[in-house]
Amino acid sequence: MTNPYLPKPYELVGIRKETAIDYTYTIDYQGPVTGGQFMEVSIPGVGEAPISISDFDGSTIDMTIRKVGRLTDKIFEMEPGDSLFLRGPYGNGFQLDNFKGRDLVVIAGGTGLAPVKKTIQHYMENLDQVKSLEVLLGFKSPSDILFTDDILRWEEKAKVILSVDNPVEGWDGHTGLVTTHVTKLDLSNVKEKTAIVVGPPIMMKFMTLELLKNGFLEENIWVSFERKMSCGIGKCGHCKIDETYVCLEGPVFNYTKAKNLLD
Numbered sequence: 204m205t206n207p208y209l210p211k212p213y214e215l216v217g218i219r220k221e222t223a224i225d226y227t228y229t230i231d232y233q234g235p236v237t238g239g240q241f242m243e244v245s246i247p248g249v250g251e252a253p254i255s256i257s258d259f260d261g262s263t264i265d266m267t268i269r270k271v272g273r274l275t276d277k278i279f280e281m282e283p284g285d286s287l288f289l290r291g292p293y294g295n296g297f298q299l300d301n302f303k304g305r306d307l308v309v310i311a312g313g314t315g316l317a318p319v320k321k322t323i324q325h326y327m328e329n330l331d332q333v334k335s336l337e338v339l340l341g342f343k344s345p346s347d348i349l350f351t352d353d354i355l356r357w358e359e360k361a362k363v364i365l366s367v368d369n370p371v372e373g374w375d376g377h378t379g380l381v382t383t384h385v386t387k388l389d390l391s392n393v394k395e396k397t398a399i400v401v402g403p404p405i406m407m408k409f410m411t412l413e414l415l416k417n418g419f420l421e422e423n424i425w426v427s428f429e430r431k432m433s434c435g436i437g438k439c440g441h442c443k444i445d446e447t448y449v450c451l452e453g454p455v456f457n458y459t460k461a462k463n464l465l466d
Contacts (some may be wrong), residue, residue, distance in 0.1 A: 207436050210245050210288035215281055216263060221349045224270045225314070226279065227257065230287060232264045237296030238321035239427055239455050242266065243435045245288040250274040253432035255318035256292060257350075267317040267349065293435040294454045297322045297399065301425065303332050305397040308388055310339040310410055312381050312402025316349050318427055318454075319401045324353070327360050336361040337388055341381025341406070344369045364388075381406065382413045393418035401427045411458055424458035 217229035236259045244266065245251035252274050258265035270279050278287070297319065309323050326336050338357060342348045344367050357363050364384050366377035377384060381402075390396075398419055400410050407426050414424055428449045433441030435450050442449035444464045456464065 208290070208434075210243065210251075210290040212286035213289050215283055215285050215287055217283060218281075221267060221351075222347055225267055225349060226270075227265050227267045228278070228281075228287070229263050229265050230289070231262070232259075232289070233262055234292075236264060236292050237298070238325065239296035239318050240292035240294045241318070241432055241435070241454070242289045242291040243293070244268075244274075244278070245290075246274060246277050247288065249277050253293075253435060257317040257320045258324070259321065267314070269314060291435060293432070293450055295452070297425070297427075297455055299325065299332075302326070302397055302399075305333055305423075306335045306389075306392060306395055307333045308337045308339065308396055308398045310381065310398060310400045310402075312341045312406040312410075313343065313347065314349065315402030315406070315427075316340060319399055320350060320353065322399065323357065327357050330360065335389070338363045339381060339384055339388065340365045341384075341402070342367050345371055345374050345376075362389075382409050385410075385413045385417055390417055394420055394423075397423045397425070399425045399427075404428075411462070421458045421462065424461075426456055426458060426461045428454045428456065428461075428464065 214231040215228055216231050219227045221227055236256055241253045241255045243251055244254045250273055254266045254268055256264050257267045268275055268278055309319055311319050323338060326333050364377060364387055366379055366381055366384055368380060370378045398414055400407050411424055432450050433439050437448040437451040
């Protein structure tokens with residue numbers, strides 16, 4: 204009988220610094236993955252944590268990890284050639300058929316960009332699959348911006364609004380909470396627009412309310428509860444909200460259901 208909690212070792216093949224406390228780890232992994240899914244990442248004797256998959260290409264996966272505790276401290280000590288233990292991927296992810304042929308807006312706050320990065324990238328490379336594409340991103344400060352090179356490439360292909368809460372001298376971009384920039388989107392045909400929202404729970408709560416206030420329909424809004432995960436297989440109950448196991452039914456939900464799950 205297979206033990207669903209038993210991880211396997213995978214080789215770490217690359218490390219890229221994103222910010223002072225966020226690094227992207229590239230891992231040798233061949234297997235089916237959907238953007239928005241997550242892995243359970245562990246080091247024996249240290250601990251385990253759910254980490255979103257930020258990119259994949261069929262032979263490797265990327266996971267962007269923030270240094271926040273005992274496990275991630277140890278991961279930050281690792282080098283290419285070392286092994287990370289993984290089980291997964293888990294969750295439903297962003298199903299591309301839900302967005303094809305639509306006017307799509309992707310909104311991400313902070314590390315919430317990681318789980319939706321692959322979906323943005325897919326449509327940036329396949330703009331013919333959507334009617335239009337807009338990206339709205341918010342970070343605390345310029346030094347907290349993730350995937351800078353990717354964002355620069357996206358700006359060449361589609362409308363990207365990048366804002367920081369706390370600008371520093373020399374910053375000439377947008378400022379203020381990401382929710383304050385919704386009116387900068389093309390709202391001319393808002394009831395036909397589809398939005399993806401990923402970020403901290405408080406950001407998702409107020410962003411979805413702002414979208415609704417500006418005319419988005421509930422059924423056209425999708426959110427991801429990527430911070431609710433624990434065991435990943437519906438056993439521990441950590442992600443259970445009422446009768447919903449987020450790790451099994453989500454983490455991606457349509458707002459018609461998510462509105463009853465938001466904190």
